[in-house]
Amino acid sequence: MADLFAIWTAAFFTLAIYTFLYKENTWFQIATSIYLGTAVGYGVTVNLKYLRDQWGGIWSSSAFMMTMFAFAMLVGLLWYFRFSKKYFYLYRWPLAILVGTGIGQAMQTIIFAQFLSQVQGQISTPLTSVNNILIAIMVPCVLLYFWFTGYGINRDTGPMRVIDKIARYTMMAGFGSAFGYTVLTRYSLFIGRCQFLLGITPNPPEAKMAFMVITVVLLATLFGWDLYKRQKTPTVLQT
């Protein structure tokens, strides 16, 4: 019974979200609000569990640990000054710590991981296939496209004009590829929900009935409400 309730609930919320395709409506607003509330609630719970797992049993094991715990709690509480106009500046402290540690951690290896490795990869690419030859031409062209300073650069004539053109075509190909993959992702997400709604194995077959019933109910209420509003709106006579 609990499973059936979960299936119908999931089908309802999926379809309620999709009613937005028709227009903004109450079903959509209910679904998004409940989804947001649930997601935030889940997030808070998991965070609290993580905190408990990290500190439970060890926070009072020594004076040092107690001091550290008190400090961490204090810094954590400063986040809530985000909601105070008067003490807003206190909120900047935990933010600064978080941003600072994050950037510091990333900076340790970013030069090797994402810059030097890419340069090495580019240099060591053997020119043995059309793809590799294209990479060897296109990557430097795109880099030069964003080179704005320097003595005697004229982008309208000479080699820079050709380089700019190759760079633009390269970037267009990149954007096109990104767009194509975006379409794939969006449709994949949609198809996944449709598989659930149609009860395709391993999804529960009961979802198909829920899909049909809830679709009829949602569409009837949406169209019915529109019809009701249209009848109540006085007709303006045009002269």
Place this chain on the structure above:
Amino acid sequence: MSILEKIQTIDRRYIYLLAWIAVLYPLLNPLGLPISIGKYSTAYYNYIDELPDDSVIMVTFDYGVSAMPELYPLTIATFKQLWTRDFTIIVVASWLQGPMVMDVLLGEIDPQKDYGKVYGEDWVELGWFAQAEIGMAALGKDIWSTLPVDYIENQPTSSFPIMQNIKTAEDIDLIISFETGTPGLSEWIRQWETPYGTPIIMGCIGVMVPEVAPYLQTGQLGALIPGLTASAEYELLLNQPGLAISAVDAISVSHLLVILLVILGNVGYFLSRGKESS
């Protein structure tokens, strides 16, 4: 209003309706379009297949429930391949809802019953770790203290037999990441691949492919499954048909619809522009 102008001002809801039909029809009546196995899925399959049996693999859920339609078929297929071998598997998540996805997976597969894998001896789930990249760095230095308690039994991580010889990134032979964005591959490369040399393979949503593909060329990424179509190829390689294979027809038809609409829109635009200029 001419037909050209009508094409360009068509109510978007008709397009949504067409999209629904393009997806629902092939799902209800499979067309059986052929699936050709590409190099990405073959490389991913072979990478896992060629690992020695005693390898220690960390599987990381870098996605939440919202990306399940695209990544879940790959996730479950990967676990099916992993559990047919004698690997040591540690499951973690850098995304909050990652453990929730693993719960769904465990509702579908029983590792002990289906593959004879004992929790705590052959595999363990350590759950979510906080602070994304900083958390990854901490995990690399000390797994026991970053995730002190496991997710399923709520027992100390150090108490499991599987974890006795696994404490830092140096004890891990491979990371398998399923992901939708940040934190994800870039962070794992910065905090694990570069400092410790831990190899990484991954499956990602289609949107991410142009972003992560350069790491394949540099060798920082061992193999990549890009999106649902490659997942279908992987299911075929494993001979484990699942949701990805059943989605392929719908993907093909819906993409044909998008191509048709793009062509129609452009034809309408250029013809009406030519008409205006004349």
